[in-house]
Amino acid sequence: MSTVTHPTTTVNINPATAISTLAGFQPDSTVIRYAGGDLTYSELDLKTARVAVLLAARGVTTGDRVAYLGLNSSAYLVTMLATFRLGAIFVPVNFRLAGPELRAVLSSSGASAIVCEPGHGAAVEAVREYTKLRHFLLIDDDPQLPNETEIPGYWEPWARLIEAVEATPAASAIPRGFDDPAILMFTSGTTGLPKGVVLTHGNIWWNAVNVDSRLDTRRGDITHAVAPLFHIGGVNALALRTIVRGGTLIVRRSFDPAAFLRDLVSYQVNSFFAVPAMLAALARVPGCFETELPHLRTAVVAGAPVAPTLIQRFARHGILLQQAWGLTETAPFATHLPVERTLDKLGSAGIAMPYTEVRVIDPNWNTQVAPGVPGEVVVRGPNVTPGYWNNPEATVAAFDDAGWFHSGDIGYLDEDGYLFIVDRLKDMIITGGENVYPAEVERALADLPGLVDVAVVGAPDEQWGEAVVAIASLADGACLTLEDVREYATEKLARYKLPRRLTLVPSVPRNASGKLDKIAIRRLATEGP
Template identity: 70%
Template sequence: MPSPHPRNSGLRVDLNPAAAVARHARHQTRDVVVRYAGGDLTYAELDDRAARLASVLSDGGVVDGTRVAYLGLNSPAFLVTMLAAFRLGAVFVPVNFRLAEPELERVLAGSGAEAIVCEEGHRLAVDAVRGATELWRLLLVDDDPEVPAADGGAAGWEPWSPLIAAAPPATALVPKYADDPAILMFTSGTTGTPKGVVLTHGNVWWNSVNVDLRLDTRRGDVTYAGAPLFHIGALNSFALRTLVRGGTVVVRRSFDPQECLDDLVEHRVNTMFGVPQMFAALARVPGFADRDLRELRAVVVAGAPVPPSLVELYAGRDVLLQQAWGLTETAPFATHLPAERTLEKLGSAGIAMPYTEVRVVDAVSNAPVKPGEPGEIVVRGPNVTAGYWNDPQATAAAFDEEGWFHSGDVGHLDEDGCLYIVDRLKDMIISGGENVYPAEVERVLAAMPGVVDVAVVGVADEQWGEAVAAVLTVADGTGIGLEDVRAYAAGRLARYKLPRRLTLVPAVPRNASGKLDKTVIRRLATEES
């Protein structure tokens, strides 16, 4: 029987995060929402700046659906630009600040962004490529003491502070519903050309629902944002949902282990997202064992394989690192390991989020595989992307007829439904006819004494087709050779999985999201061999 009041079903509820921030500005006027070295912001100040920037952008032609880009390190300007875009119904495009010019051109041109807010440190890169883009409104951040001083004479650029100061706060706030695009975020592109992932307001909202149902999050939480906000893990795990929930975000330009440890204690941080390398570096800070971290109760680690030894180290400090798994396309979390099962299911990426379905299927038949059997991880749910921007071919290839998104990651489920990540399908090494998953080898070598960081790739080999190659960073004064690596791993891995090549590097190449840059790593391993 149809509902007599279909308009009250909630299906057309406004999910715009900017509307939530505006509400907090009315009811939590003086509450600090952003802690930042260059100056804190209250909810009233954040909402006012976003409303004024919205007027500036609107006067320049930004309307519902326009793409608005941001290029710079973490800062309040990032959040102000995002909220201003949302107020107008525009699509926010956070840009990786470490992109080389050809990559930057592909992202800016591919997004069709017409307006950009940029820091001085990245202006020249935009100038070099803007002729190939649709950019015509260029605003330069000039009022942040943490940002390089803006060049007032930069051709075509407008310092944003006088424009914001003179603009009246926009009163209009475009309502946004579940299927409306909110964020256009480009994948890291470590194994190929970046793709533009369309994340809707519904994707963003449902991830927040999943997080709040699974993790110990509360109104008024303080979250730490030291990982790059252009990455979905940092932006949508806690930072954006904290704005919507009325909490406080400690924003740092980048991750510094000593600064992070001080912040966790001083600001009594409750929630935090990070990649494994961040937590490993944090644990190496002198005095780490003596600092009071009892306020940390929702700590998610994802984005790369998590060494079990790292989880055990933090558990010894009564901090439970909760492993999660997901992608930009799942906004970001598809699975999460509840805190109470952290040590029981060591090494697992957890169970499916409350409103998300996860399966492991045979890559050829698409049929679900038995517990313990590896296969491709597929995901379905309201947090999963609507598709790739202007790329129907890639969208069609990623989804099957039943609406399952094919992640390209290999994993297996145990009898309890807990997911264990094996590796990327693309990264699998076939050596002498045997399948070798680099992540499995990396996990073993990461625990080897003296190893600081590790990557494993396949390189061409006349005898075996592909050979397993390890690229290591080791502690100062540590002498590690290929035979040492093989001897250590021999009791832990099958013989065909043992590295046949070894390359030592000062730092294992990673992108700004903390993921291994396999393209660069393969080149290093190949050159060495």
């Protein structure tokens, strides 16, 4: 029998290429609906190409980093796709970060260029000297943005520059393969210092394959994007996948539950990604459960444990929430609860995605545990990050010799292989879908006048999933309120990291070795002194 030898083929999975292809086949289809201006596929492709030309003229090339600072908007997606078009690495920045945090992210990324909304220009100015930023593009063509009267001269308003670029830039997107880095997304470490998670084009692509294999997603879907796009869930759960398949993305700058409900109805939304706090707020909108949503097929919720009562309440009204679990490092989904198991596996984060492996191990011995036995959840698969940016120590610590990524989350698999998350090996707090590390908050409060000792933990909260709680002891004669604590930490921390509750105690519980007694502290946070 004769055989045919085929040449080695490199598959181009660059999302910018997919947009260009769709612009050829469905140029007049609306891809982005946004209050600041809708875009068709041809318009998105052209604007992306022009911004890529602007960045290239400023020296941005393959492997360079381009930062974006701002809320959800079409400019976010344009900048990301323009960065991909050049083979560069996109760095979405959490717009809630305070000065020291912003400085750490921009400095660590080594970004040479940034695209920014006017309202965040002052924050960049405050840390600019500590970064490698050399080029500053200011978004000035979005009527949703506030007007700034004084803009430093080094900022270049991008509207006139975009218009001046040749109408049909000739250069096509640089082909990208599975191992090429696409996004550098920063997440806090256990010490509170940011770690840059490298996500390759392969990580993004394999998550999309997992999603399409398990969830009811279709070409032409209308997807709602109101969860922050600087988070991996916001951008890569459904949003990016929707636009590279010919669908329409409804982009909203911030979450308003009543407006969200109106959008679901008026745009006949098929899918969305949300964190539990968003759905809890939606449930409180008058008339929410009397509203018919016949077009909604895929409602994915992740970012924090979902209260079973919330799942049941939505289910009684015909909306089956699909819980998923993952991290930035897993791009984002490692598990997903199939819609048909929403109620009989209530509270489960689901089963492993089709092209992802999930195990539960004894964290002390790195051995797999039996069903029903809690342990650390570990993940392996092509959707998992290759490691942390310029941080080999963190990469080595996160992966074992067999390639399993250690999530730091504690959970168990039931007899059917369904994952239940029960705690976190690390002390991370998840409030409203945002990660907060107690050590970071404790450091920010350590030198507060009148404060003797402080511990920070999370406590259950109906609205936010968890609330940041400070347990503190004071010096004799000192008097501190929650408002005092929050005001003191405001310049050091993003607002979502500030304590929402303060409990004063004679002394903060510590064990014999002087370490914080987290069991006793959590009891104080939930039950009081």
